[in-house]
Amino acid sequence: MSSKILSKDKLDAFLQGLKGARDVFAPAMVEGKVGWAAVEQASDMLTEFSNTEMSPKDFFFPQTECMMRFKNASGDPEGMIMMAEPALARPRALMNIRPCDAKAFQVLDLIFVQDEMTNDLYWRDKRERTACIGLACNDPCPTCFCTSVNCGPHHEAGLDLLLVDLGDKYLVKVLNDKGAELAKDLPAAAAGDEAKAAELKIAAEAKITGGVSMDQVKSREVMELYEAGHWDRVQESCLNCGTCTFCCPTCHCFDIQDEVQGESGRRVRNWDTCMSWLFTMHGTGHNPRGTKKDRVRQRFMHKFKYIPVKRGGEIGCVGCGRCVQLCPVNIDVRRVVNDMNA
Numbered sequence: 001m002s003s004k005i006l007s008k009d010k011l012d013a014f015l016q017g018l019k020g021a022r023d024v025f026a027p028a029m030v031e032g033k034v035g036w037a038a039v040e041q042a043s044d045m046l047t048e049f050s051n052t053e054m055s056p057k058d059f060f061f062p063q064t065e066c067m068m069r070f071k072n073a074s075g076d077p078e079g080m081i082m083m084a085e086p087a088l089a090r091p092r093a094l095m096n097i098r099p100c101d102a103k104a105f106q107v108l109d110l111i112f113v114q115d116e117m118t119n120d121l122y123w124r125d126k127r128e129r130t131a132c133i134g135l136a137c138n139d140p141c142p143t144c145f146c147t148s149v150n151c152g153p154h155h156e157a158g159l160d161l162l163l164v165d166l167g168d169k170y171l172v173k174v175l176n177d178k179g180a181e182l183a184k185d186l187p188a189a190a191a192g193d194e195a196k197a198a199e200l201k202i203a204a205e206a207k208i209t210g211g212v213s214m215d216q217v218k219s220r221e222v223m224e225l226y227e228a229g230h231w232d233r234v235q236e237s238c239l240n241c242g243t244c245t246f247c248c249p250t251c252h253c254f255d256i257q258d259e260v261q262g263e264s265g266r267r268v269r270n271w272d273t274c275m276s277w278l279f280t281m282h283g284t285g286h287n288p289r290g291t292k293k294d295r296v297r298q299r300f301m302h303k304f305k306y307i308p309v310k311r312g313g314e315i316g317c318v319g320c321g322r323c324v325q326l327c328p329v330n331i332d333v334r335r336v337v338n339d340m341n342a
């Protein structure tokens, strides 16, 4: 599809156009950190930042989400009333999403929406009612390795529009019909603008020097990797704190609980983590991932072997580098992949 131009002095007008029909959220300073917030005007948004501390997966898969409410005033099980939780009140737009985080939406689409039987309406409805506008990275940080995992600093997957910063204006890449509707009033880009964006893409990719090869992991058998000796060493320092899973844009473990008070209650789903021993505890007391080694191995095998095998080669990591930055004992996912390679 053709590209458009958004002059930076028209950014606020573009935002106000979006806000006419949608709630708009973007990276912003939140309590001293780069987070996500509702924005009223262009000056509320960050346009120069490495990435948000937490990924925007929370917009589609909230940390705590009410799935339905129930009430039984009669005491008779037949008298149970169940009420669906209302969907989003208004459509939404997320602006300035980094391409790795948008790629993670696409990875999670493969998990949450697979077929008629595995079709998570909570995830799907929010995805359908949210426009995703990306902002290409021209200066990736040292912990980024998106180019190693089917992604890149100007990657377009999971987005409706991708903005590329050209200085005093953005090149607006229109990626689908939803994006075309959002950008319909913007002027067309010139060939020179597209050429400059293409140069910036090559330069940004070249700045990512901390990559890791996936070739060996791909070709090795599941059981060969599962039984490899290095897991004894990798698991040693891990605290099973779960930080890496909560900050990860592709991690999606959850737990469902009923919260009941008197005659009524609600069913909620909460983020959980495969790093927790309780996550896999069975009602019988048996735990199939009862040791720390089992849990650490699961996290990496799931991302780099089980998801690729089951989902046509897609990788359960987008190389955002958050877990590298935040792990309190400096476990670096790239080193673990190198161990898997070796």
Ligand code: SF4
Pocket: 237, 238, 239, 240, 241, 242, 243, 244, 245, 275, 326, 327, 328, 329, 330, 331
């Ligand atoms: S953040 Fe580090 S220490 Fe915590 S669970 Fe993940 S790998 Fe283990």
Ligand code: SF4
Pocket: 244, 247, 248, 249, 250, 251, 303, 316, 317, 318, 319, 320, 321, 322, 323, 324, 333
């Ligand atoms: S595993 Fe780490 S680097 Fe990969 S997507 Fe998750 S947080 Fe980002």
